[in-house]
Amino acid sequence: MLEELNNFSKNIKGKIRFNYCLKNHTWLNIGGKAKIFFVPETLTELRDFLSYIKKKEYDFSIIGAGSNLLISENIGDRIFIKLGKNFNKLSLTKDNFIIAGCSILDKKVSDFACDNQLSGLEFMSCIPGSVGGGIRMNSGCFGSEFKDVLLSVQVMDLDGRVYTIKSKDIKFEYRKTNLPKNLIFLSASFKTKKKRRIEIEDYVNKLKEKKEISQPLKVKTGGSTFKNPKDQTEKKVWELIKESVDNQISFGDAKISNKHSNFFINSKNASFENMNNLINYVKKKVKDKTGISLELELEIIN
Numbered sequence: 150m151l152e153e154l155n156n157f158s159k160n161i162k163g164k165i166r167f168n169y170c171l172k173n174h175t176w177l178n179i180g181g182k183a184k185i186f187f188v189p190e191t192l193t194e195l196r197d198f199l200s201y202i203k204k205k206e207y208d209f210s211i212i213g214a215g216s217n218l219l220i221s222e223n224i225g226d227r228i229f230i231k232l233g234k235n236f237n238k239l240s241l242t243k244d245n246f247i248i249a250g251c252s253i254l255d256k257k258v259s260d261f262a263c264d265n266q267l268s269g270l271e272f273m274s275c276i277p278g279s280v281g282g283g284i285r286m287n288s289g290c291f292g293s294e295f296k297d298v299l300l301s302v303q304v305m306d307l308d309g310r311v312y313t314i315k316s317k318d319i320k321f322e323y324r325k326t327n328l329p330k331n332l333i334f335l336s337a338s339f340k341t342k343k344k345r346r347i348e349i350e351d352y353v354n355k356l357k358e359k360k361e362i363s364q365p366l367k368v369k370t371g372g373s374t375f376k377n378p379k380d381q382t383e384k385k386v387w388e389l390i391k392e393s394v395d396n397q398i399s400f401g402d403a404k405i406s407n408k409h410s411n412f413f414i415n416s417k418n419a420s421f422e423n424m425n426n427l428i429n430y431v432k433k434k435v436k437d438k439t440g441i442s443l444e445l446e447l448e449i450i451n
């Protein structure tokens with residue numbers, strides 16, 4: 150297998166890494182070594198690689214910016230794919246639609262919109278993920294979500310077919326879409342509205358301030374650990390955690406942020422087990438105290 154891929158890797162623009170540590174590809178800085186880590190730079194090499202893993206029936210995961218992932222140290226033979234730099238292009242159509250490659254960071258899309266005096270994507274400046282991750286998660290904040298601005302997404306399936314899915318044909322829910330897990334998002338188009346640059350900048354600054362006040366910055370975290378259990382209570386998940394769990398609890402270096410009790414932090418060298426234990430502990434405490442079953446927002450790969 151490795152020999153076959155070694156030969157493949159000699160003829161591509163992208164990179165294939167073997168026994169590659171994933172830690173630095175996640176915000177939580179946790180994760181083991183992937184037997185194979187593939188960074189495609191062209192559609193052809195992505196298609197060729199997919200046909201190879203389909204033939205061998207390997208499991209695979211796509212990583213974006215890794216800001217919503219908790220990856221185990223024992224990931225077995227799972228293959229990881231991360232879109233390369235050729236998938237991070239931005240362009241503007243004459244109708245003011247923004248086309249973004251799915252590996253680009255949300256913040257860059259928001260900046261590009263602002264530079265072109267286009268409004269609607271300001272909330273993306275506050276989400277530290279990539280466009281691909283944002284679509285998968287229907288990410289959002291301050292009253293806006295990807296579903297409000299996404300027009301369509303171009304995807305590749307496991308058979309290497311590339312096609313476009315219109316936003317109206319996707320079922321979006323709170324931090325969830327119904328797009329099949331084995332689709333790779335390649336690029337996306339977003340709608341915008343013309344607005345003065347100064348107004349857009351003001352709004353972005355306001356959102357950033359709000360975010361800075363309420364959430365920890367410059368720490369190793371996966372953002373919101375659990376979803377707000379909207380159907381079961383009016384309370385936010387951080388309130389439920391605050392009233393059910395001693396904030397000082399820790400498992401190794403896995404801790405609860407002092408600033409936001411739904412943000413869990415790797416204060417130094419937390420392992421997957423540490424973080425997973427903290428997650429399970431908090432879940433149980435909230436269930437015991439309030440009767441509410443929390444659902445993870447963070448995605449676990451193990």
Ligand SMILES: Cc1cc2nc3c(=O)[nH]c(=O)nc-3n(C[C@H](O)[C@H](O)[C@H](O)COP(=O)(O)OP(=O)(O)OC[C@H]3O[C@@H](n4cnc5c(N)ncnc54)[C@H](O)[C@@H]3O)c2cc1C
Binds near residue numbers: 281333373
């Ligand atoms: C400090 C901090 C603050 C955060 N604030 C918010 C917030 O305000 N609102 C919010 O909604 N989230 C927030 N998050 C969570 C996270 O940033 C979002 O979920 C983000 O959209 C994930 O994008 P990503 O590129 O990091 O995806 P990853 O974490 O790498 O992956 C998440 C999912 O997307 C899939 N995926 C990624 N790229 C592709 C692709 N090209 N094709 C197909 N699937 C793909 C992955 O397979 C995985 O299932 C925060 C996280 C942190 C660390």
